Amino acid sequence: MKPLVIAGKTFNSRLFTGTGKFSSGKLMQDALLASGSELVTVALKRVDLKKQEDEILPYLNHSQFNLLPNTSGVRNAKEAIFAAQLAREALETNWLKLEIHPDPKYLLPDPIETLKAAEELVKQGFIVLPYINADPVLCKRLEEVGTAAVMPLGSPIGSNSGLQTKAMLEIIIEQSKVPVVIDAGIGAPSHAAEALEMGADAVLINTAMAVSADPVKISVAFKMAVEAGRMAFEAKMGKSVKEAVASSPLTAFLDEL
Amino acid sequence: MKPLVIAGKTFNSRLFTGTGKFSSGKLMQDALLASGSELVTVALKRVDLKKQEDEILPYLNHSQFNLLPNTSGVRNAKEAIFAAQLAREALETNWLKLEIHPDPKYLLPDPIETLKAAEELVKQGFIVLPYINADPVLCKRLEEVGTAAVMPLGSPIGSNSGLQTKAMLEIIIEQSKVPVVIDAGIGAPSHAAEALEMGADAVLINTAMAVSADPVKISVAFKMAVEAGRMAFEAKMGKSVKEAVASSPLTAFLDEL
């Protein structure tokens, strides 16, 4: 499989992951290691800014993982920029998952504030991966201000509903010059495989791993599904057709009957 | 992963395959080996009943493969029983994929003739795996006459359209006491993963492998997708929900702003 390159960095895994909702730090670590993920997003809140007991970071201190701080919880560009600066200092990385969601119910992203913050953060030297609605024009505008990727949602965060925005994702993938990472809503390995088959460059999964009865096992399942989807994309699949096309040729032996 | 048992025989792979449409016997063999498939269906017509040059069989003579002769091309129970007997003699196996499709356009199976033939073939000692429409009541009746599994279709053969009959497949899986193998229409690894996630015991894939630009690569993709789907089923997935459920907890750090 072709590796993925974002902002000059090469990833062998196209499965990005998150750290929320796991029942323990150890289980989170085991699951993330099993998933093969090389990019792990972490909410700034979970990083202990006061250097007290830190629940999450020690479990992420592993050569497999690169950290992707996110701004989850901010409601506008100003808060996002502040959070990004705190995160850069605390985690010593300029990579950033930019999330701005003023709505507490569906946690959907704000397109206006996201573009504004992205433009400023790129200027400040951040590698910006913005979480957005599946909006093809917004994706182009983010690309133009210099984001390293775009992260359109498949369906609302934590909904496990899969690629409900598929019609728009297809257009985004067709038009984008930066990597497209489908984020939010992927609840099953089949959803992840479908995203890669369509030509998405990667997926980000969190809830579906964390809430499974067996997070390590399902993390392996997601790893395999992502690889399967990417391989199918590279191998090229047959078209979906309406009429049947026999895979077994019709038999002539019946003439002997 | 839990192995699959059909008629007392254990399979480590839940990916069954077919032999039609590959551009060469060698390519078919490479793809089937790469898929990990342990049960390969072959149309009787492709077996040289006159012991002349045989195009297919030598490529299937491998310890990984068990042959599953099929009756593709027959139009009624009488023809199917005749074909089954020929197949048993020629291939020295009593396993049989029973396919009766009078319609040459969509190759859809005949429920009446299939039940009639199944009942007789079970009496004659065959291990019968019938290919049928996604009809829950028919599945129960086939189970009652002693078929070793049921093979409902996902969508018409060769259509690559996936699980178009999903609403009925869910009921079949819920009610069946014999293994459920989803056959026909699976065109992408995501479709295969979805079938296993739903609780199907296996899938049968042929066209999607044979018509890919890279049959070996896509066969590996299908192998991984099937395993991913099964693992997810065993690990249990989260429910699909309508509202967003944050995987990153909301941040308190903004209080410092």
Next chain:
Amino acid sequence: MKPLVIAGKTFNSRLFTGTGKFSSGKLMQDALLASGSELVTVALKRVDLKKQEDEILPYLNHSQFNLLPNTSGVRNAKEAIFAAQLAREALETNWLKLEIHPDPKYLLPDPIETLKAAEELVKQGFIVLPYINADPVLCKRLEEVGTAAVMPLGSPIGSNSGLQTKAMLEIIIEQSKVPVVIDAGIGAPSHAAEALEMGADAVLINTAMAVSADPVKISVAFKMAVEAGRMAFEAKMGKSVKEAVASSPLTAFLDEL
């Protein structure tokens, strides 16, 4: 709109209805009259065979309605034939909706018993409309034994889930020489419109009318939706395409800017 002819009888309404689950006979009557339905199915059980107080029939004694007795509750061909004969005597009609569903949970029809009963009932002079799974080959076989129509299901009875079997319904409609009436699962006017747009000849609706908070109002909605779907089918609709096609021409006035 072109009227529908079944067994020589002309219907101006393509909306067939049922009588179950209404909270009162009077409300049922009002809803069915409002729906414009000319063919109303009634379970034999609801007809008082002992000439005692009859809850349903008086409300159906109206020139708009033709009765279509059904065999709901029977589990095999023998019981169905018995029920049909009772119904013919009690209701003085040889029209019959043939339903055989051994499964008490999903009430799905039995293809084998249905074909057997249909063949016998046609010989006995019944006008047979069989309720069946969306199985294209079974539809052809029923047509061959002389049923007046076929009634494939959209989804399980009472599920309000719409045309879950659409892929198979399309094939049935394409191939059938007798009218195709989609029965079961239609829960919304949009489902009914979709069925007619696809080329189905009629739909049968019951639960969705009876359980609405306002059965009369929703019956009018179904009436209009069925007519809308049929008119769209007759007017021919544009194809679904992937790219946008502007309906407003691009403007040149901007040159003045």
Next chain:
Amino acid sequence: MKPLVIAGKTFNSRLFTGTGKFSSGKLMQDALLASGSELVTVALKRVDLKKQEDEILPYLNHSQFNLLPNTSGVRNAKEAIFAAQLAREALETNWLKLEIHPDPKYLLPDPIETLKAAEELVKQGFIVLPYINADPVLCKRLEEVGTAAVMPLGSPIGSNSGLQTKAMLEIIIEQSKVPVVIDAGIGAPSHAAEALEMGADAVLINTAMAVSADPVKISVAFKMAVEAGRMAFEAKMGKSVKEAVASSPLTAFLDEL
């Protein structure tokens, strides 16, 4: 049915229409009259700004129609504001369908420029109905700057693909305090009915009417489907459930067998 009120104006029809792609002005007029539409959008380009021969306007000079000029063809807020002012002067209305789509292939709207233009145009006294992607947060922001409605797309303009953005439309409808008009992509009466059943306040249809083989007939079909969908919404529909729920009660008469 409850009438629809936008910016203080009452509409008895919830079907808004467009004027593009009809083969003649007369046919357009006949179809729009038949549709019952009371709000008709017209591209500024089609209005003759130099008072020469005007192809479209005479056909729209009818008491049934209110004109809704649109800014189709503009690529940013500045162009949109200029076009809006021209339209107000030429058509003597301050109603405006605000469309800004820089992408010539899919004609998808720009969220940033649309919000910017909407804010300014509201200040200038326009009644603004913005055409946008199905983005719940953007809808709230437009509502906050004072648009009279929001017009999220169902799928790309002219695609006839229906409500591909359904998951997001449901959230928009749930949260919006201004009327929600689903615009673009509605290709069949069933799509229109579905939109109203979900609780959308209105739909805008153009291509599907103009490209039908019989624009007048299909316009009547859309009129009926919109009314059917609205009535079903008001009457409240039953929930979609997974198990069958018999509409015909099971029969006891078989005890006599």
